Every structure is written in structure tokens, then in C-alpha cells.
Amino acid sequence: MTRSNAIQLIHIAKGQLALDDDTYRSLLGAVVPGKSSCREMTIIELQNVIQAMEAKGFKSKPLRRSKRRMSAPSDVSLKIRAIWRMMFKEGFIRDGSDIALDRFVQRQTRIRNGGAGVSSLEWLRGDAEANFLESLKQWHIRAMREAMLAHRVRLPEIRLPVTKAGTMTQSAALTLTQPEGG
Structure with missing residues (x-):
């Protein structure tokens, strides 16, 4: 204080x-x-x-926060919140609150925007919201892989689509030839 x-x-x-x-x-x-x-x-x-x-009887009251959400959340923002809370429950992040999520959104969008970030998940729209969801999913996948490797748990095998003749489909072959991360 x-x-x-x-x-x-x-x-x-x-x-x-x-x-x-x-x-x-x-x-x-x-x-x-x-x-x-x-x-x-x-x-x-x-x-x-x-x-x-x-x-003598004085009771201090904590500051009340106003209701944050002005409109109904989008499906994408609901998915983002669900992944965020799941990552908290799994121990990948320290704070699973909406405030912590908003701070993370602001940091990530500041990096992408090259300056001021979007200060709340509720204000992300369109491509920015979809891009944020994808980056959060990728982070979650990386964190799960690292945790599995740290606990010596075998990673699941990737099942590639195969035609009736037993050959790989064209998209599966492309998946194998592309370098990881690109």
C-alpha cells in the first residue's frame, strides 16, 4: 500500500x-x-x-469490478477460455483467471501489432481471434508433449490416411515430407 x-x-x-x-x-x-x-x-x-x-469498527471494502462482458462471447472465445482453464488445471500456467488471460492476450497481440495490444479477449475479432486460438492450441500441445516426455510417457502415434490399396493418400505424403514447424 x-x-x-x-x-x-x-x-x-x-x-x-x-x-x-x-x-x-x-x-x-x-x-x-x-x-x-x-x-x-x-x-x-x-x-x-x-x-x-x-x-473501532471500520471495515474496508474491496474495490468492485464492473461487469466486463458487454456482448455474448463468441464460440472461439469460449474455446480459448476452455483451453486456458484446462492448461491451468494441468499445471502449465500459474493463473487461470480471466484477468491473467486478458494480460496474455495483450502481450501476444502487442507482439503481433508491433505496439499496443488488445487489452481483452472480448475485443478480439475475426482473424485475430482465430489466430490467437491456434497459437494457444499449439502452446498447449507443446506443453503436453514436454510433460509426457518428462514423465517418460510414450507419445501417441500419428495415424496417416491410407487408401484401400494400402498406399498413402497424397495429403498424408505431403505431411511426411514437410519439415516440422513449417
Whole structure:
């Protein structure tokens, strides 16, 4: 907590406890002898004042966040959220919250846009949303492969399509000839 935040909180407590100016200043003087103004106090002294006000019945309320979603989420954004939460449950990411996802979206879109990123998943549209989904899926696949290899679990074999004659289809042959990652 910064010094200015502590002072703001003390003034909120003063109002909530309905303290007149004389009572308020005597409380400050009782908690921090010789000082009757928040401006004169250090951060530790301000925190002591807050604790004294809490003992008198002050209850601080956490900031309320406004509802974020203005419109119904798209199918793609629902898939993105599902993969994000799955990666959290599997231990590949530390924070599975929507706020963490929005921060990740902003970092990734900033890189792609070469500057300012899109600050929320809800604002991604069209190709940007589809590209983000694909990159998240690829990251998830890489993380799963690494985890499987670390636990010495055998990776699943790739089954390529074969014609009735027993030969590989043209698309399967192309898949085998393309270098990995390209």
C-alpha cells in the first residue's frame, strides 16, 4: 500500500466512523504521539492508524469490478477460455483467471501489432481471434508433449490416411515430407 492510498483509506474510515475533526485528531495523536496530521506520518504510522480505526469498527471494502462482458462471447472465445482453464488445471500456467488471460492476450497481440495490444479477449475479432486460438492450441500441445516426455510417457502415434490399396493418400505424403514447424 502506498502512502497516499493509506491516507485515502484513513479519510474513508473517518467518514465511515462519523468522526468529527477533534475526535479524529485526538485518535491520530493517541496512535502516533505528537502527530495530529496524516501528512506528518510515515507509512508504518499510517498503517497503525488504519489498524486502530479497524479496531473501532471500520471495515474496508474491496474495490468492485464492473461487469466486463458487454456482448455474448463468441464460440472461439469460449474455446480459448476452455483451453486456458484446462492448461491451468494441468499445471502449465500459474493463473487461470480471466484477468491473467486478458494480460496474455495483450502481450501476444502487442507482439503481433508491433505496439499496443488488445487489452481483452472480448475485443478480439475475426482473424485475430482465430489466430490467437491456434497459437494457444499449439502452446498447449507443446506443453503436453514436454510433460509426457518428462514423465517418460510414450507419445501417441500419428495415424496417416491410407487408401484401400494400402498406399498413402497424397495429403498424408505431403505431411511426411514437410519439415516440422513449417
